[in-house]
Amino acid sequence: MIKDFLRTLVQNRKSLTGLILLGTLIFVALAAPLLAPYPPKSDRIERTVLVEETMGDPEVISEEYPDKDVEKSVYSVTATKTWEKTVTYFPLRSRPAKEHLLGTNHAGNDLFSQLIMGTRISVFVGLATGLFVTLVSLTLALLAGYLGGVLDDIINFFTNVFLVIPGLPLMIVIGTYIPMHGVLPIILILAFTSWPYPTRVLRSQVLTLKNRDFIRASTMMGERTFFVIFREILPNMISIVMSEFFTVSLSAILAEATLEFIGVGNITVVSWGTILYWAQANGAILMGAWWWFLPPGLLIALTGTAFVLVNFGIDEISNPRLRKR
Amino acid sequence: MAEKTLLHIDHLKAGYATKAGFVRAVDDVSFSLRRGEFLGIAGESGCGKSTLAYAIMRLLRDNAAIESGRIVFDGTDIAGLDERAMNGYRWTKMAMVFQSAMNALNPVLSIEEQLVDAVLAHRDVSKKEARGTAAEMLELVDINADRLSSFPHQLSGGMRQRIMIAMALLLRPDLLIMDEPTTALDVVVQRSILQKIQELRTKLGFSVIFITHDLSLLVEISDSLAIMYAGKICEYGPSRELYAAPEHPYTKGLMSSFPTLTGPITRMGGIEGQAPGLINPPPGCRFTPRCSSAIPLCSKREPALVPTSAGRLCACRLCGGML
Numbered sequence: 300m301i302k303d304f305l306r307t308l309v310q311n312r313k314s315l316t317g318l319i320l321l322g323t324l325i326f327v328a329l330a331a332p333l334l335a336p337y338p339p340k341s342d343r344i345e346r347t348v349l350v351e352e353t354m355g356d357p358e359v360i361s362e363e364y365p366d367k368d369v370e371k372s373v374y375s376v377t378a379t380k381t382w383e384k385t386v387t388y389f390p391l392r393s394r395p396a397k398e399h400l401l402g403t404n405h406a407g408n409d410l411f412s413q414l415i416m417g418t419r420i421s422v423f424v425g426l427a428t429g430l431f432v433t434l435v436s437l438t439l440a441l442l443a444g445y446l447g448g449v450l451d452d453i454i455n456f457f458t459n460v461f462l463v464i465p466g467l468p469l470m471i472v473i474g475t476y477i478p479m480h481g482v483l484p485i486i487l488i489l490a491f492t493s494w495p496y497p498t499r500v501l502r503s504q505v506l507t508l509k510n511r512d513f514i515r516a517s518t519m520m521g522e523r524t525f526f527v528i529f530r531e532i533l534p535n536m537i538s539i540v541m542s543e544f545f546t547v548s549l550s551a552i553l554a555e556a557t558l559e560f561i562g563v564g565n566i567t568v569v570s571w572g573t574i575l576y577w578a579q580a581n582g583a584i585l586m587g588a589w590w591w592f593l594p595p596g597l598l599i600a601l602t603g604t605a606f607v608l609v610n611f612g613i614d615e616i617s618n619p620r621l622r623k624r
Numbered sequence: 625m626a627e628k629t630l631l632h633i634d635h636l637k638a639g640y641a642t643k644a645g646f647v648r649a650v651d652d653v654s655f656s657l658r659r660g661e662f663l664g665i666a667g668e669s670g671c672g673k674s675t676l677a678y679a680i681m682r683l684l685r686d687n688a689a690i691e692s693g694r695i696v697f698d699g700t701d702i703a704g705l706d707e708r709a710m711n712g713y714r715w716t717k718m719a720m721v722f723q724s725a726m727n728a729l730n731p732v733l734s735i736e737e738q739l740v741d742a743v744l745a746h747r748d749v750s751k752k753e754a755r756g757t758a759a760e761m762l763e764l765v766d767i768n769a770d771r772l773s774s775f776p777h778q779l780s781g782g783m784r785q786r787i788m789i790a791m792a793l794l795l796r797p798d799l800l801i802m803d804e805p806t807t808a809l810d811v812v813v814q815r816s817i818l819q820k821i822q823e824l825r826t827k828l829g830f831s832v833i834f835i836t837h838d839l840s841l842l843v844e845i846s847d848s849l850a851i852m853y854a855g856k857i858c859e860y861g862p863s864r865e866l867y868a869a870p871e872h873p874y875t876k877g878l879m880s881s882f883p884t885l886t887g888p889i890t891r892m893g894g895i896e897g898q899a900p901g902l903i904n905p906p907p908g909c910r911f912t913p914r915c916s917s918a919i920p921l922c923s924k925r926e927p928a929l930v931p932t933s934a935g936r937l938c939a940c941r942l943c944g945g946m947l
Contacts, residue, residue, distance in 0.1 A: 511727070512722065512727035513728050513729055513730045513731070514730075515722075515728075516728035517730070519681070519683050519714075519720070520715050520742055520745060521714050521715050521745055521746060522741065522742075522745045523745070526741075526745070531730055531733075534730075534732040535730070535731065535732050616732070618731075619731065619732060619775040620775075620777050
């Protein structure tokens with residue numbers, strides 16, 4: 300099953316491209332500190348060189364002779380080191396150049412380094428939210444759809460309530476009220492506002508599958524409820540589950556950027572969103588500093604493209620007819 | 625008749641609770657099935673054939689239930705068994721080929737995975753052994769074992785149907801219930817499947833209850849035949865005799881509803897009217913409104929299913945059911 304899954308993904312040219320793109324992004328996110336030429340928040344390079352090191356004479360503090368063959372002494376040596384420190388300040392708002400591939404921002408931070416470090420936060424927030432929301436909504440959908448009854452009524456009620464609450468304003472309201480430390484609050488806010496839609500979509504899929512003949516047949520054959528859910532129903536909805544995962548992940552990346560951009564998020568974090576926030580706050584568009592605001596946007600679009608391409612392959616898994624033979 | 629009785633249905637009543645009332649789709653049905661016997665059950669749509677099949681398998685769900693009666697399978701009354709005990713019978717001792725068997729295969733799993741799953745759901749064997757059983761069973765229904773890795777959409781309707789039969793026979797059940805297994809197939813494939821079932825039956829020795837509305841199909845292959853009308857069995861007997869000389873007016877009507885292939889072409893008789901609703905069935909004999917030989921008494925008293933000649937039963941005043 301899993302082997303089949305991976306083979307299908309690699310054999311499809313579109314999903315292979317998507318996987319490579321996604322893999323690159325994840326690699327950049329993981330290896331960000333190694334790849335970034337400068338620390339993302341510094342505006343200078345400090346280089347300290349040891350110029351000279353001199354040793355003073357030992358100064359005896361005490362001497363003891365506990366035995367006739369033993370001599371014990373305490374002494375200190377003072378070393379004198381001479382350092383030379385060179386501080387090179389980065390230019391402010393510089394254009395792309397050899398030292399700064401994407402120029403620098405208003406505070407002199409290297410934008411290329413920020414972009415790489417920002418990948419880490421943005422991709423992590425996106426995938427973590429996607430995974431979290433998918434797991435929650437899939438569980439709710441399977442429970443509500445397959446087991447039905449009162450449980451379905453309860454889950455459906457809350458889904459409906461949350462569906463009518465507009466997401467972005469709710470995010471902003473929650474975002475302004477809770478203290479922002481790190482990215483966990485952002486992930487929680489995004490998850491909290493984005494679970495109802497996939498729950499609704501997945502539940503309806505479970506409902507249609509539940510009444511298909513082959514699911515009825517397998518329950519009649521005496522297969523256990525959990526077996527039916529995970530072996531018979533789930534593989535049939537992999538593609539819709541994954542497309543929900545990608546949709547949620549992408550919209551989480553966008554929403555995270557949105558929150559950062561309007562200043563609700565934690566602006567001390569370096570992410571694609573905060574780069575855009577500072578670009579906007581410092582009139583990057585007015586100055587025509589495309590190297591400042593364009594790359595984060597392009598990367599968001601690239602992530603979306605990668606997700607869509609991978610999904611082409613996943614479609615083939617849940618619909619064997621699409622597989623090439 | 626010395627052979628052992630495998631299944632005995634005793635005054636079985638089952639049906640569906642609806643808002644309009646209780647639909648008694650199976651009303652006071654009794655019959656027995658010997659080991660290795662092939663029983664055909666025929667009747668028009670909505671006469672309770674499928675409900676009967678599902679009741680025997682104890683697969684009535686939601687608003688459907690068995691009201692009363694006994695289902696004695698191999699000496700045990702399974703009508704009152706709980707789900708857990710029933711799982712010991714279902715599929716291992718009695719299996720079913722479903723009405724829409726062609727859609728009963730999961731599109732995303734290979735044939736092998738589905739057959740192996742079915743074995744593992746009931747038998748505590750290794751995956752390898754289960755695979756062996758699956759391959760063996762597939763060969764029995766004339767499908768090459770290299771088809772195991774195929775997905776359902778890569779197979780023809782007839783092949784899928786045979787796979788469903790293989791899946792039903794996987795655990796070597798004593799009883800195979802087939803609920804209109806050939807309706808979606810063309811006649812050539814129908815024939816080959818029926819021959820296959822006959823062949824397997826002689827080889828493996830299971831009993832078959834074959835449900836269909838296609839009477840001509842049944843006459844050829846079944847040992848005995850039960851004709852159902854509006855939830856009741858109206859005629860029962862060895863198929864050849866029943867075919868040669870139907871006694872119940874409904875059976876006569878059914879027999880005249882399909883043309884002979886060899887005889888002269890005549891205008892077909894058919895049966896006027898529609899099958900009655902089962903919430904408020906007509907009083908007396910349920911066939912009265914459509915019966916050409918009905919007399920006023922028919923709508924007052926219900927005829928009993930009485931023996932007419934050796935091994936034959938009929939429920940009609942003409943056969944002495946009201947005496």
